[in-house]
Amino acid sequence: MPATLDADGRVASWPTRPSWRGLDLTAVLGELFPKVPLHWADDGDLAALAEADAAGCADLVYVGVGTGIGGGIVLGGRSVPGPGRGSCELGHLIVARRGERCDCGRRGCVQAEASGPATLRRASAARGARVDFAELRAGYAERAGWAVAAVEHSCAALAAALVGVGELVRPDAMVIGGGFAAGIPGFVEETARRVAALTRHGHPPAPVGPAVLGGGSSLHGAVLAARGGTGA
Numbered sequence: 001m002p003a004t005l006d007a008d009g010r011v012a013s014w015p016t017r018p019s020w021r022g023l024d025l026t027a028v029l030g031e032l033f034p035k036v037p038l039h040w041a042d043d044g045d046l047a048a049l050a051e052a053d054a055a056g057c058a059d060l061v062y063v064g065v066g067t068g069i070g071g072g073i074v075l076g077g078r079s080v081p082g083p084g085r086g087s088c089e090l091g092h093l094i095v096a097r098r099g100e101r102c103d104c105g106r107r108g109c110v111q112a113e114a115s116g117p118a119t120l121r122r123a124s125a126a127r128g129a130r131v132d133f134a135e136l137r138a139g140y141a142e143r144a145g146w147a148v149a150a151v152e153h154s155c156a157a158l159a160a161a162l163v164g165v166g167e168l169v170r171p172d173a174m175v176i177g178g179g180f181a182a183g184i185p186g187f188v189e190e191t192a193r194r195v196a197a198l199t200r201h202g203h204p205p206a207p208v209g210p211a212v213l214g215g216g217s218s219l220h221g222a223v224l225a226a227r228g229g230t231g232a
Contacts, residue, residue: 004087009040013104039225042087045079046221047211048072051175053224054212059171062211063090063162064178065154065187068103069111073169080169091115095160113157116180123150137184151184159194166195166205177211 004013009026029038048062052074063071069091073080080088091111092104099108100118112118116133123131123139126146131139139147162174174195176188192208199205213220 004042004089005040041079041222041225042070042072043218043221044070044090045072045087046219046225047177047213047217048074048088048175048221049079049224050213050217050220051177051211052077054220055173055175057171057173059169059173061090061162061165061169061171061174061206062217063158063174063176064211064217065115065158065176065181066178067116067180069115069158069178073165073171075169075171090161090165093161093164095157095164099157110157110161114154114161116178119150119154119180122153123147126150133180133183140184140186151187152190155187155190156194158191159198162191162195162208163198163205167203171206174206174208175211176208177214177217179215182210182214 004011005025006012009024011020011023011025014020025040026038029040044062044064047064048060048071051062052058052060058074058077060074061071062074063069071088071090073088092102092106092109094106094108095110096108096113100112101107102109102112104111120131120133120136123136123146126149127139131146136147136150140151158176165171166174176191181187188208188210195205195208211217
């Protein structure tokens with residue numbers, strides 16, 4: 001579920017779908033599946049669990065770059081902060097205090113600076129004409145100035161967020177997934193380069209790489225969680 005749920009299973013926050021706020025998701029799903037045990041979790045948290053399991057890594061940070069930015073942290077094989085205590089809102093880390101307005105109402109969240117729509121808006125402004133995903137992908141591959149500037153801005157913002165999280169939790173690996181990141185060849189590598197450039201002397205960063213499960217990370221994580229592969 002790409003929203004923040006409270007301990008009772010109600011939607012506490014979903015900036016891109018404000019009408020869902022207060023929805024009792026547990027009750028709604030209970031009506032649809034009256035005799036089935038129900039569990040819910042954030043899609044980013046589930047993706048992090050799955051990627052950690054696939055990598056055999058107990059301490060991992062996952063960030064998904066798509067229409068928004070989500071993610072999760074796994075430490076000691078468990079999701080952080082854990083079921084019932086909200087999700088890790090990596091997309092709402094502030095990386096530019098005078099940056100773009102985010103759907104949440106603040107300025108400079110990494111989601112407002114580095115998501116797919118944010119990158120396309122920046123590319124369109126730089127080109128002086130509307131840019132779609134295919135055009136951005138082609139422009140970046142051809143090293144067109146407007147495309148390179150837009151993508152590298154997003155990579156820089158994402159790198160700043162990853163470095164900040166890395167300073168706090170010291171993971172063994174950082175993984176980038178999501179349809180937008182996967183669809184722009186070189187996006188993950190450019191972000192990794194910028195993470196390395198922000199490294200403090202004597203504090204090497206965790207390796208940054210692409211999600212190995214692709215678009216199925218969250219689904220794999222849901223299966224793991226259903227089988228008891230995570231805990232509070």
